Amino acid sequence: MSSDERIYRLVFEYYEARILYGYYKYGENLPSISKICAVFHMAPATVRAGLSVLEKQGYIKIDARKASKVIYKSNPEMRRRSAAEYFVPRKKAIQDLLMSSELLFESCRVLELNQSNFGEWEKFRPSFEQNTDHTVPVTFQFCLMALRALDNSLILNLYWEVLRFLKFPYLAEDEMRNIRQENFEGKSKSECIVMLTGYFKDCFHKSVKRLFDFIDEAQREFELEQTETFSFQWNIYRQRPQFCYTLVCSVIRDIKNGIYTKGSFLPSLPKMAKYYKVSVSTVRRSLSILSSAGLTKSFQGKGTQVLPEAVQADIGRPEIQDGLRMYQESLQLLKLTIKNVLLRTLGCAPDTQKQKFAKRFSELVKAEKGYLCIEICLAFIEEECPLSGIKECYRKLRELTAWGYPFAVHRLKDEAYYEAFQKIMEHAAGHLGRDEISGFADCLEMLLQQEEKNIREIAVD
Template sequence: MANDNVLSELIYEYYESRILFGMYQYGDQLRSISQICASFGLARNTVQTALDKLEAAGYIKTEQRKMAIIVYQGTEKTFIENAMKYFVPRRDGMLDINQQGALLFSTVWEMGLKNLERSISAGLYKKTNATGILSEEPTKLYYDVLRTFNNGLMESLYWQFLRYLNYFYPNKEYGMVNYMEDGLLSVEIANRMKAETDAYYYQNFLEVKAFVDSIPEEHHLKNVPQIPFTWTMYRKRPQVRYTLASTIIQEIFWEVYPVGSYLPSLPKMAERYHVSLSTVRRTLDVLHSLGVTKAYMGVGTRVCMEPINPYILNTREMQENLTLHKEGMEFLFLTIYNVTLFTLESITAEKREALLQEISKFHGKNNDILCIDVLLKFISTEVPSVFLRECYGKLRELMAWGYIFSAVLRGSGEQPHMDLNDFIAQLETDMMAEHWTACAQSWQAFIEDRLDFLRTRFSLENPKDQI
């Protein structure tokens, strides 16, 4: 998570869902602020902000030195109506996640469990101290595994995944045994607990689906617009300008704006990208600082792609974006095999041929960032899963920041030790032979090579204030 506002929003949603669905009812008491702070591992101000918002929404009543009391007067009918309003618009999204979510999380679990086992054996394991959601419920096991990667981006995705599947927080009485034996990890117990938890969640999913599908026609909810899952990239600084900068860098890669050409005027860019003029100006400031563009008084903004001063990597602004790039690359490495294989096996022969034609264009070129962008652009457009398209679309945005690394390396005369021509030739051979598993393996190896090179050449610290 990025900051206290995001954390207080999480606490607010945690209690709001339980109140609206009847887990907490009129007259029930919440725990004291100090108890909530201790359980959630958060500062008093963060918890107080969430409680203030709950009170403003009419859910609770607080009095000085007393525990908050639920004042929302729901009935069995209103609890059902609240559930309808939440789950009906998310039915398709929940179904999609239930079917395809394992493509992202299965490999993460397997590797993370190995990381956790090594950490415990080496005496480096530290008990989770994040939120009450973790300390009291089975999500703690997943989080302990996930945090072994020290990757705030993946942890952010996990939290937003849980928030979207609101109902999937287990009931208050649900409990789990400890997966540690004599201070050491029991892989057998951990895997059994995961299987039990997955089964518990799946049963909840089936109940929610049955509930949504059984809603009578008179409620007029059958054709309600669906709310898809959205993955928000948390940044300490305003996000829009960095997202737009990534988009423009990608378009320069694809020669929408060739080097030497001029970008559209500020008003036209604001209209094209649906942002304000001030956002366009801030975005251009970012691009100017990277040597991507240069402003000429009375003429316009020219695409120049000049050499980057390597010292720019030391600025806090660039460190944040480049750390997100590295974290995105790590998550891409863990998931690229499953997602690529699923996509290739699911799409039509015509679409696979279109991808082959795009890949073939890279013979004689030495642009690994653009090569990765070809695949991510294809997956985020063609994979038959809205959930995966959203996640890979956001990863594609982060990959664009790899341009900065490439530009610095070009300036120093250094390049990654990988032969793009051999890689492209092997992909072509495997795709024409319809060896989809081999294609997915090649992409995973390619991403791994770049990630290893990235780790050895640049030192980046993971943000400490992300859950």
């Protein structure tokens, strides 16, 4: 699914949920296209595409001169059963994802609520000061405002994907009457944010309680105890084909980990296609990108060689720019979440696994292969974290951080950079060996922050 299709389906799924579960009833109007555009930060064409899917599915009737009208007929029993059939099978996954989301998004909100630009705040403020037609709940808008200030499409993508799975935040309605009673007039931005943050948490916890009360009742009412279970999957939106990017990341990781050694030739196109379970044309496009990344070179009639020494990447190529952007955004998400995630993972992992991890980390640092340490940290979290939502998120981040390897091998040739990098890694290994988890996490957070800064400079240049 392309990036554009995923984005307009957000509109479709948001309003589908609110129609199916009774927020919008037969004969009522959806908000105008301009209001939907303003809240979701989407172009009119994207919103129209989402509404068009709603019409094709029989939920609404579009009128070019008026707001779209709901034509889907349901009764309370139908709506209750629809909700039960969605939420009951996902109970455990929702519980897991809620705990995962606290680790993934809380630090993002805390940081960016203090940095969100004044123009964005001024657009948002009327939503809770005036008695207006709320296109989406204020708490929903509040969280979006905080995350948009990061200017990180990957984090926003993850947030949308989490909401698509949870669905129940789409359905909030009671808080609108309460929030308009708050008197924000004359208060500063920081004062309003403090009030709204507390309000957001209170509303969210109440919504969670209502949801699980409903699930427990619906399990008995509709006899759904033995239904199939589901798990959260993070689909990353890209402008270009997903398979091609995924294969590039896989081959880079295999080069970095020594599966394809420097100077060796990669397998033939058919063999790579079979091994990675993609088409030959996908392999061919991926090898072209790897060549532009400075890692390989193709020879007519001989095949594709892993270069003995990586050369400068072609930053002008759009695919390399996209990879660099995704790497930078991955670093930012890791920087914001790694400490809490590591504390949770290392706090729950068996001692034998922690010792094995610490030994491997120390060995890599001593062998001056510290550039592999982030990879094994992400792999350890993916294997040992007790939360499936974190495992899924860090699995994808592990894939995306492979894009940093072509740029890291050049920076490590700089003596000053290498010495600073190695010093941080040695400190990290020491903390980990002494089971000083917080100190270890601080070192990784520092390293990620510095790496993000370096990549940002490359992107600007």
